[in-house]
Amino acid sequence: MNLQNKLAILADAAKYDASCASSGSIKRDSRTGKGVGSTSSGMGICHSYAPDGRCISLLKILLTNFCIYDCSYCVNRASSQIERARFTVDEVVKLTLDFYKRNYIEGLFLSSGIIRSSDYTMEKLVDIARTLREVHHFRGYIHLKTIPDASSELLHQAGLYADRLSINIELPSKQSLALYAPEKNPVTIHRSMGTLKEHIDESKESHQQQKKAKSIPKAKKTHQQKIVYSPAGQSTQMIVGADASTDNKILTLANHLYGKYQMRRVYYSAFSPIPDSSQTLPLQAPPLLREHRLYQADWLIRFYGFSVDEISSPNTRHSGMLDLDVDPKLAWALENRHVFPVDINRAPLEMLLRVPGIGTIGANRIIQSRRFKRLRYSDLSKCGLSVKKLALFVETMDYSPPPKSLEMENLKNHFMKGDSPQIALF
Amino acid sequence: MVVIEVDGFEQWRSHSRELLKRKISPEKVTWCQPRSQQTLLVGDSDQQLLMQPVVCENPKIPRQFLSIAQQVACYRDDTRWSLLYSIAWRLVFEDKYLLNHKVDPQVSALFTMRKSIGRDKHKMEAFVRFRQINIFDESDHDGNVEYYLSWFEPQHYILPLVTPFFVKRFYNMHWSILTPDTCAHWDTKNLTYTQGVSKPSDTVDKLEELWKVYYANIFNPARLKLKAMQSEMPKKYWKNLPEAPLIAELSRSAGKRTHIMINEQETTQNSKISQSRYVQKSQKILRNNRDIDNI
Known part of the structure; x- marks a missing residue:
C-alpha cells in the first residue's frame, strides 16, 4: 500500500478524537539542536481549519487502525469492516518532519489501535517519539495517546519525549464502558491517569528544586534539568450522546478529573456516526449543540466560579441536562433573576463574571476603567461587551433596565430569537 | 506647523523624543511618508525643529507604551504615527x-490596532506555507541545498515582527519569506531583508499532495460547520493555502456522505451473532499473527 493510501486511512481513523491542541508546553526551539521545531508556554497555533470548523494544529494519525478491541463506538473496532493500514516508525517520523518543515503543523498527535498487546503497541508509539527527539532533534509538539494497560515503565518513557499525554475516559459511566467497550477497564484507566499525574508532579518538583539550586551561585547546570515530564500535562476525552448519561453526570465526572488528576483539558466529543457502525448505538447526526453547551459549561466551571450543580442541577425541570436553547450562563441568569440587575460600578469581580455578556476580559476591563470614572452605559461597548445581551442584567450611573422587565415570563424567547429584549418591551 | 517624515518605528521614536523635549503639541505636527508631496512643499523641517528650544530635558514614556507602539507602528494606515505621538504626548x-x-x-483605537496586528501576526505564523526547492550552492560541499520558499501577503507591515518566530523554529533550514512590502531570508546564520516583490511563479512541491490527502x-463530514471555519480562516488567506481548493468539494459532498453513513447501516448490518463471531475470529487472527509487522 502506498503512503498516500495509508495516510488517507490512518488520518480518517484518527479524526474522531476531538483534541488537536498544541498549547501549554515549555519554551523550546531549534537554535540549540540540529533539527527543526519550537514550542511555547502559551497558545498553540492552528495551521489550518477543516470545513468542520476544527483546528488543524497537529498531524493527527494512528500508527495503525488494526485493533484487537471491539469498542462499539469506535470506527476501528475489531468487528468493523473498514480498510486497515499500518505505518512504519520511519514513515511517521518522516511525514511529521516533512509536514513540519513546510509549516503545515505544530507537531504530531499519535494514537493507535491495539495490536498484539498494549505494551507492544505502546512501545512503538514511544519509539516514534524517541526517534523524533533523539535522532532528529525535533523540538515541535508531540502528543501521545497512551494505552491505559501499558506498563508503568512505558508510561514513564512516553512522558520523557511527549509534551502531552492523554488517556481517554471514553464514556461517562462504568456501566456504559462495560457495555460498549468490554475490553477496557475503568479501574486501569483511572490508575494510569494517577500514574501520569505522579510522574508529572515529581518532574515539576525536581524542576523547581533545580531552579532553586540554579539561583545559588556556582551551582552547575546539569543536563538533566532540561527534561520535563509531559510539560503540557495530560488531557482526556469523553464521548457524548452514545449512552444515556446526563450532562450533570458528565460535568460531575469532568470536574472530578480536573480536580483529582489535574487534567489540562477534558474534551467532549459528540458521538458521530461512523462508517459500518455497530447496531448497539444510536444512528443519528452528532449532537453538536449539546457538545457546544458542555464546553461552555466546562468553561463556566473552570474560569467563572460556577459549580456543576448550579448550571446543571439534576432537580430542575431539565433534570440534569443543559438547556439547548440558550447558553448555560444565560440559562442560570434566567433562573436566578433575583440577583439582577448588577451594578457595574460597584459589583465585585465574581458577580460581574456571572452577568450574561460579560467575559473574563470584559470584567477586568470594567474593573480597570471604573477606577478612573463612574461608568456610563455607553462605556460598556467600549469595553468590548455585548450590550445586547447584558442590557437587562446591569445598571450603570445613567441606566437601569426597564421596570419589571426581569419579571417577564417569556424573556427566554426573546433571547432565543436573537432580538434585543428591549425592543419587545417598548 | 512641523512636518515629519517617518518610515519606521525607530525613526518615529527618535523624532518623537525631540518633539516631546520641545513640548510641541500633537496638533502642530504632520506625519508623512518620506518623499511625499507635503515635505516638498514645506521643505527641510527637521532642521527647523531642532532650532526650537528644549523645555523638557527627559520626557518619560512608560515602557509598556513603547512595546505597544513598536507593534502598532506596523499598522497599515498612515494615521498611526500621529495617533502614537498624541498618546505619547498625553502620557x-x-x-x-x-x-x-x-x-x-x-487609547481604545490604539488597542484595537494592536489587536489587529496581533491577529495578523498570529495568522501569518499559522498560514505561511513553505515549498521546498533544490538549489545549487557552490559554497556548500555537496552542492545541493534544500531551500524553503514562501509567498505571503500580510495585512500589515508585520514581517519584521514574525521573523524571530521563524528563525527560532527553522534555525537549521535555508528559507525565504517573500511579501509585497519586504522579503526576509535566512541561511542558518544570518537574517537579511530585501525589497518587496510581486508574486513569484508557482513551484511544485510533491509534499503538497500528501498534505491535501491529510x-x-x-x-468529519458529519460535523460540517463552514461558518466556524471561515471565522478562523477567512477567505482572504485561501489563495496562498494549498489545501483551500479542496474546501468547496468537501463541503458539497458532506451531506451526502453523512446520509450514507446513517442510512446504509440497515443493509450492511450483520446480525448480532454473526457480528460477535466475526469479532472473535478477527481478534484471534490479530493476536496470533506474528507477521502483522509486515502488513
Whole structure:
C-alpha cells in the first residue's frame, strides 16, 4: 500500500478524537539542536481549519487502525469492516518532519489501535517519539495517546519525549464502558491517569528544586534539568450522546478529573456516526449543540466560579441536562433573576463574571476603567461587551433596565430569537 | 506647523523624543511618508525643529507604551504615527496612567490596532506555507541545498515582527519569506531583508499532495460547520493555502456522505451473532499473527 493510501486511512481513523491542541508546553526551539521545531508556554497555533470548523494544529494519525478491541463506538473496532493500514516508525517520523518543515503543523498527535498487546503497541508509539527527539532533534509538539494497560515503565518513557499525554475516559459511566467497550477497564484507566499525574508532579518538583539550586551561585547546570515530564500535562476525552448519561453526570465526572488528576483539558466529543457502525448505538447526526453547551459549561466551571450543580442541577425541570436553547450562563441568569440587575460600578469581580455578556476580559476591563470614572452605559461597548445581551442584567450611573422587565415570563424567547429584549418591551 | 517624515518605528521614536523635549503639541505636527508631496512643499523641517528650544530635558514614556507602539507602528494606515505621538504626548504631559483608561477614544483605537496586528501576526505564523526547492550552492560541499520558499501577503507591515518566530523554529533550514512590502531570508546564520516583490511563479512541491490527502481525511463530514471555519480562516488567506481548493468539494459532498453513513447501516448490518463471531475470529487472527509487522 502506498503512503498516500495509508495516510488517507490512518488520518480518517484518527479524526474522531476531538483534541488537536498544541498549547501549554515549555519554551523550546531549534537554535540549540540540529533539527527543526519550537514550542511555547502559551497558545498553540492552528495551521489550518477543516470545513468542520476544527483546528488543524497537529498531524493527527494512528500508527495503525488494526485493533484487537471491539469498542462499539469506535470506527476501528475489531468487528468493523473498514480498510486497515499500518505505518512504519520511519514513515511517521518522516511525514511529521516533512509536514513540519513546510509549516503545515505544530507537531504530531499519535494514537493507535491495539495490536498484539498494549505494551507492544505502546512501545512503538514511544519509539516514534524517541526517534523524533533523539535522532532528529525535533523540538515541535508531540502528543501521545497512551494505552491505559501499558506498563508503568512505558508510561514513564512516553512522558520523557511527549509534551502531552492523554488517556481517554471514553464514556461517562462504568456501566456504559462495560457495555460498549468490554475490553477496557475503568479501574486501569483511572490508575494510569494517577500514574501520569505522579510522574508529572515529581518532574515539576525536581524542576523547581533545580531552579532553586540554579539561583545559588556556582551551582552547575546539569543536563538533566532540561527534561520535563509531559510539560503540557495530560488531557482526556469523553464521548457524548452514545449512552444515556446526563450532562450533570458528565460535568460531575469532568470536574472530578480536573480536580483529582489535574487534567489540562477534558474534551467532549459528540458521538458521530461512523462508517459500518455497530447496531448497539444510536444512528443519528452528532449532537453538536449539546457538545457546544458542555464546553461552555466546562468553561463556566473552570474560569467563572460556577459549580456543576448550579448550571446543571439534576432537580430542575431539565433534570440534569443543559438547556439547548440558550447558553448555560444565560440559562442560570434566567433562573436566578433575583440577583439582577448588577451594578457595574460597584459589583465585585465574581458577580460581574456571572452577568450574561460579560467575559473574563470584559470584567477586568470594567474593573480597570471604573477606577478612573463612574461608568456610563455607553462605556460598556467600549469595553468590548455585548450590550445586547447584558442590557437587562446591569445598571450603570445613567441606566437601569426597564421596570419589571426581569419579571417577564417569556424573556427566554426573546433571547432565543436573537432580538434585543428591549425592543419587545417598548 | 512641523512636518515629519517617518518610515519606521525607530525613526518615529527618535523624532518623537525631540518633539516631546520641545513640548510641541500633537496638533502642530504632520506625519508623512518620506518623499511625499507635503515635505516638498514645506521643505527641510527637521532642521527647523531642532532650532526650537528644549523645555523638557527627559520626557518619560512608560515602557509598556513603547512595546505597544513598536507593534502598532506596523499598522497599515498612515494615521498611526500621529495617533502614537498624541498618546505619547498625553502620557508625558497629562497622565502617565492613561493606558489603563480603556474607554478613552485614542487609547481604545490604539488597542484595537494592536489587536489587529496581533491577529495578523498570529495568522501569518499559522498560514505561511513553505515549498521546498533544490538549489545549487557552490559554497556548500555537496552542492545541493534544500531551500524553503514562501509567498505571503500580510495585512500589515508585520514581517519584521514574525521573523524571530521563524528563525527560532527553522534555525537549521535555508528559507525565504517573500511579501509585497519586504522579503526576509535566512541561511542558518544570518537574517537579511530585501525589497518587496510581486508574486513569484508557482513551484511544485510533491509534499503538497500528501498534505491535501491529510486535510481531506481529517475532516468529519458529519460535523460540517463552514461558518466556524471561515471565522478562523477567512477567505482572504485561501489563495496562498494549498489545501483551500479542496474546501468547496468537501463541503458539497458532506451531506451526502453523512446520509450514507446513517442510512446504509440497515443493509450492511450483520446480525448480532454473526457480528460477535466475526469479532472473535478477527481478534484471534490479530493476536496470533506474528507477521502483522509486515502488513
